[in-house]
Amino acid sequence: xxxxxxxxxxxxxxxxxxxxxxxxxxxxxxxxxxxxxxxxxxxxxxxxxxxxxxxxxxxxxxxxxxxxxxxxxxxxxxxxxxxxxxxxxxxxxxxxxxxxxxxxxxxxxxxxxxxxxxxxxxxxxxxxxxxxxxxxxxxxxxxxxxxxxxxxxxxxxxxxxxxxxxxxxxxxxxxxxxxxxxxxxxxxxxxxxxxxxxxxxxxxxxxxxxxxxxxxxxxxxxxxxxxxxxxxxxxxxxxxxxxxxxxxxxxxxxxxxxxxxxxxxxxxxxxxxxx
Amino acid sequence: xxxxxxxxxxxxxxxxxxxxxxxxxxxxxxxxxxxxxxxxxxxxxxxxxxxxxxxxxxxxxxxxxxxxxxxxxxxxxxxxxxxxxxxxxxxxxxxxxxxxxxxxxxxxxxxxxxxxxxxxxxxxxxxxxxxxxxxxxxxxxxxxxxxxxxxxxxxxxxxxxxxxxxxxxxxxxxxxxxxxxxxxxxxxxxxxxxxxxxxxxxxxxxxxxxxxxxxxxxxxxxxxxxxxxxxxxxxxxxxxxxxxxxxxxxxxxxxxxxxxxxxxxxxxxxxxxxxxxxxxxxxxxxxxxxxxxxxxxxxxxxxxxxxxxxxxxxxxxxxxxxxxxxxxxxxxxxxxxxx
Amino acid sequence: xxxxxxxxxxxxxxxxxxxxxxxxxxxxxxxxxxxxxxxxxxxxxxxxxxxxxxxxxxxxxxxxxxxxxxxxxxxxxxxxxxxxxxxxxxxxxxxxxxxxxxxxxxxxxxxxxxxxxxxxxxxxxxxxxxxxxxxxxxxxxxxxxxxxxxxxxxxxxxxxxxxxxxxxxxxxxxxxxxxxxxxxxxxxxxxxxxxxxxxxxxxxxxxxxxxxxxxxxxxxxxxxxxxxxxxxxxxxxxxxxxxxxxxxxxxxxxxxxxxxxxxxxxxxxxxxxxxxxxxxxxxxxxxxxxxxxxxxxxxxxxxxxxxxxxxxxxxxxxxxxxxxxxxxxxxxxxxxxxxxxxxxxxxxxxxxxxxxxxxxxxxxxxxxx
Numbered sequence: 015x016x017x018x019x020x021x022x023x024x025x026x027x028x029x030x031x032x033x034x035x036x037x038x039x040x041x042x043x044x045x046x047x048x049x050x051x052x053x054x055x056x057x058x059x060x061x062x063x064x065x066x067x068x069x070x071x072x073x074x075x076x077x078x079x080x081x082x083x084x085x086x087x088x089x090x091x092x093x094x095x096x097x098x099x100x101x102x103x104x105x106x107x108x109x110x111x112x113x114x115x116x117x118x119x120x121x122x123x124x125x126x127x128x129x130x131x132x133x134x135x136x137x138x139x140x141x142x143x144x145x146x147x148x149x150x151x152x153x154x155x156x157x158x159x160x161x162x163x164x165x166x167x168x169x170x171x172x173x174x175x176x177x178x179x180x181x182x183x184x185x186x187x188x189x190x191x192x193x194x195x196x197x198x199x200x201x202x203x204x205x206x207x208x209x210x211x212x213x214x215x216x217x218x219x220x221x222x223x224x225x226x227x228x229x230x231x232x233x234x235x236x237x238x239x240x241x242x243x244x245x246x247x248x249x250x251x252x253x254x255x256x257x258x259x260x261x262x263x264x265x266x267x268x269x270x271x272x273x274x275x276x277x278x279x280x281x282x283x284x285x286x287x288x289x
Numbered sequence: 290x291x292x293x294x295x296x297x298x299x300x301x302x303x304x305x306x307x308x309x310x311x312x313x314x315x316x317x318x319x320x321x322x323x324x325x326x327x328x329x330x331x332x333x334x335x336x337x338x339x340x341x342x343x344x345x346x347x348x349x350x351x352x353x354x355x356x357x358x359x360x361x362x363x364x365x366x367x368x369x370x371x372x373x374x375x376x377x378x379x380x381x382x383x384x385x386x387x388x389x390x391x392x393x394x395x396x397x398x399x400x401x402x403x404x405x406x407x408x409x410x411x412x413x414x415x416x417x418x419x420x421x422x423x424x425x426x427x428x429x430x431x432x433x434x435x436x437x438x439x440x441x442x443x444x445x446x447x448x449x450x451x452x453x454x455x456x457x458x459x460x461x462x463x464x465x466x467x468x469x470x471x472x473x474x475x476x477x478x479x480x481x482x483x484x485x486x487x488x489x490x491x492x493x494x495x496x497x498x499x500x501x502x503x504x505x506x507x508x509x510x511x512x513x514x515x516x517x518x519x520x521x522x523x524x525x526x527x528x529x530x531x532x533x534x535x536x537x538x539x540x541x542x543x544x545x546x547x548x549x550x551x552x553x554x555x556x557x558x559x560x561x562x563x564x565x566x567x568x569x570x571x572x573x574x575x576x577x578x579x580x581x582x583x584x585x586x587x588x589x590x591x592x593x594x595x596x597x598x599x600x601x602x603x604x605x606x607x608x609x610x611x612x613x614x615x616x617x618x619x620x621x622x623x624x625x626x627x628x
Numbered sequence: 629x630x631x632x633x634x635x636x637x638x639x640x641x642x643x644x645x646x647x648x649x650x651x652x653x654x655x656x657x658x659x660x661x662x663x664x665x666x667x668x669x670x671x672x673x674x675x676x677x678x679x680x681x682x683x684x685x686x687x688x689x690x691x692x693x694x695x696x697x698x699x700x701x702x703x704x705x706x707x708x709x710x711x712x713x714x715x716x717x718x719x720x721x722x723x724x725x726x727x728x729x730x731x732x733x734x735x736x737x738x739x740x741x742x743x744x745x746x747x748x749x750x751x752x753x754x755x756x757x758x759x760x761x762x763x764x765x766x767x768x769x770x771x772x773x774x775x776x777x778x779x780x781x782x783x784x785x786x787x788x789x790x791x792x793x794x795x796x797x798x799x800x801x802x803x804x805x806x807x808x809x810x811x812x813x814x815x816x817x818x819x820x821x822x823x824x825x826x827x828x829x830x831x832x833x834x835x836x837x838x839x840x841x842x843x844x845x846x847x848x849x850x851x852x853x854x855x856x857x858x859x860x861x862x863x864x865x866x867x868x869x870x871x872x873x874x875x876x877x878x879x880x881x882x883x884x885x886x887x888x889x890x891x892x893x894x895x896x897x898x899x900x901x902x903x904x905x906x907x908x909x910x911x912x913x914x915x916x917x918x919x920x921x922x923x924x925x926x927x928x929x930x931x932x933x934x935x936x937x938x939x940x941x942x943x944x945x946x947x948x949x950x951x952x953x954x955x956x957x958x959x960x961x962x963x964x965x966x967x968x969x970x971x972x973x974x975x976x977x978x979x980x981x982x983x984x985x986x987x988x989x990x991x992x993x994x995x996x997x
Binding site for chain 2: 077105110114119120132179
């Protein structure tokens with residue numbers, strides 16, 4: 015593999031736990047020595063249950079959370095190497111889509127304002143009219159009509175809001191997008207629309223995705239590589255076929271066993287109940 | 290028509306509020322809130338009464354002419370030109386003066402009677418409107434920016450900034466309020482400046498921002514970790530812009546409601562301050578002064594009750610209306626009460 | 629009490645009925661615990677009544693699990709709440725229909741009678757246990773209270789039963805848990821406590837409204853297994869409300885698919901998964917991502933659910949249906965047409981509809997994952 019777009023080395027995030035005035039300092043190891051690479055145009059799925067630290071990894075990758083240790087290298091250069099305007103440039107290249115469509119958009123801003131805000135920060139488009147045109151364009155690409163520009167988020171459904179969030183992420187023309195459970199809050203029929211959209215966007219724009227989720231069905235459909243996290247560490251990684259067909263770790267096996275199958279004749283969950 | 294500075298301020302304040310209200314009406318949140326307010330009869334009644342008081346206050350701010358003794362005459366003064374000053378107290382709708390060894394005939398009917406120097410009590414009450422409204426609103430205008438800025442900084446940046454600001458206002462809050470008020474007002478009046486409305490408003494403002502600051506800080510904390518703020522950070526939006534465009538608009542509901550309710554608190558505070566002797570000086574008409582005079586008046590024989598009753602009633606009505614309005618506003622803006 | 633003659637509606641609703649040609653009176657109905665007939669629950673909102681539940685009928689048999697499957701806005705949760713008459717007032721109200729529990733219509737019951745039934749004969753568990761449990765009371769207190777309120781047990785006996793039930797739901801160290809507060813437990817543990825509480829009075833019917841949606845996948849598996857085991861042990865029936873077809877396959881005996889306030893398809897679980905008939909059900913199956921669909925677009929259901937204040941006239945699924953034709957817009961389909969061997973609310977299976985297209989809506993390989 016030639017130089018990966020995103021490279022993470024020994025990433026750590028420890029949160030101090032306050033025990034009392036005189037107790038020794040204790041830490042919660044939310045992320046404990048995580049390393050992985052993502053090649054350009056690929057999708058890495060970061061899988062784990064709640065408390066595994068996967069969302070924290072995402073936040074650090076987006077430079078929204080300061081790591082306690084380790085390096086994040088983007089396009090060959092570590093974060094720490096970039097300062098000021100170069101750091102800002104990073105923000106243009108790395109974007110995010112969050113889980114909850116109801117809190118990921120500012121309800122007091124119109125769709126147009128939401129979509130053009132990033133453009134204003136990064137000086138995309140020479141004037142307001144051009145930016146508006148680009149915003150309209152983005153909306154059509156995510157399957158919404160351009161007259162949504164004048165409306166407010168509360169006028170849209172959950173699935174439509176997620177599309178707006180995706181459009182916002184695309185508004186600054188990023189290379190890499192962190193998707194933190196983007197479809198978990200959506201109905202399955204809406205989820206399929208959003209997944210199709212993500213797939214097509216990735217193809218046409220050669221985007222790289224870090225897909226954080228606990229939904230293994232989505233992982234096996236969409237991702238190229240999988241990394242399984244438990245308690246802040248990656249316990250298994252590989253291609254989707256490798257991990258799903260030949261899991262090496264007991265935890266991975268347990269995860270895979272827990273997925274309800276769509277075959278009512280093989281009610282495997284109820285046969286054995288591991289506690 | 291000569292407009293003195295003190296005339297412009299009240300009108301400017303009212304103009305500012307109107308501007309904010311109309312501007313806010315463009316947002317769907319406020320549009321719906323206004324609709325809800327309009328549909329409630331009790332609220333509309335409160336708004337109408339409040340507007341009456343405000344109207345009187347504005348009328349009392351426009352100087353029309355100058356009297357013989359050099360005092361500026363406002364529209365209210367002009368309205369009452371026909372009602373002469375009597376010798377001394379008289380009962381509401383009375384015909385003779387009271388409290389004198391020999392009662393004298395009154396020159397004119399006075400609905401609420403007259404005070405110790407024979408001035409019509411109704412006239413006094415109307416003159417007090419302006420004072421009450423100015424104190425209520427100007428204080429908030431002084432306190433709000435301070436509370437807003439400090440609260441947002443403390444909530445958004447956390448850590449050291451938060452610690453410092455919290456320390457500052459906790460200390461301030463620990464000093465007995467009334468004591469602090471007296472000290473500030475006295476200090477501000479020392480340098481030859483007469484004790485006027487501005488000094489009182491400043492003092493009240495400085496001591497009342499803490500409560501609002503705490504609220505702002507709490508709300509900011511709540512919104513700081515919301516996904517859309519994170520998304521804005523990820524887009525590269527600067528802290529300042531986030532505070533202004535993302536956090537502040539979400540603080541507005543709580544700001545407006547607390548400010549509205551704060552106005553009524555300030556009006557009451559003024560009466561207390563006057564009672565303590567550091568309130569509005571007697572030459573500026575105020576309800577506080579009218580109530581203060583009750584100290585002597587209620588001990589007289591016969592009891593002079595109408596002066597302070599009318600003033601108390603005025604305070605009661607205005608504060609009640611403001612509180613009803615504030616409560617209704619809070620309910621109207623609450624997103625949870627929406628279907 | 630089993631009845632020899634059946635109303636036609638019960639016939640339509642029961643998923644276990646075989647060919648349409650069998651005469652009605654010869655069928656011996658298995659023991660029916662709960663039967664909904666044409667239940668309607670509406671909400672008074674701006675713009676007219678929101679018909680959240682609009683004529684829902686189904687049957688839950690003794691000792692079996694019926695799953696109600698649907699997406700948000702279909703009315704499944706409100707159906708569950710309506711059974712126990714927990715519809716949020718004053719905006720919500722039950723407009724009509726019958727809720728027959730052991731033959732008796734619950735909608736005829738007094739408040740006192742319903743209070744008796746709730747928590748005792750019919751228990752309900754919800755999606756978010758944190759809001760269902762009182763945060764300022766210990767687990768033990770809440771379990772004991774659940775029993776004392778219904779007179780099932782008191783004092784020391786109640787405490788013993790509470791500990792036993794905590795043990796039965798798989799919580800280790802039940803004596804410790806009894807003294808803990810809800811926030812000290814994990815999501816999975818809280819849900820187990822909910823189940824323990826629900827089961828403490830040995831209900832005949834358990835209504836579970838999305839009980840595992842908020843839980844991790846491994847915990848979900850354990851909770852589902854637990855519910856299934858307890859069902860087999862106590863012989864109670866379960867009404868499981870969910871949006872997840874995987875869960876339906878794993879734990880249910882029969883299914884009712886809901887869309888836009890109505891049941892659009894009912895079947896035994898095996899039948900539904902072998903051949904889903906209604907276009908909406910087929911669309912749901914087609915939307916599920918899986919490895920076999922890698923590299924291709926998932927077949928989607930375009931559009932969104934219409935608002936409950938304005939259900940489309942005619943077939944409610946018509947705006948999103950790829951098989952729709954003229955009649956679908958104007959005529960509402962029957963709940964159980966003659967052309968299908970089970971209730972499917974679709975004109976494609978109704979021989980009485982004149983202009984039915986010849987292509988049937990049989991599921992093709994692309995629909996099933």
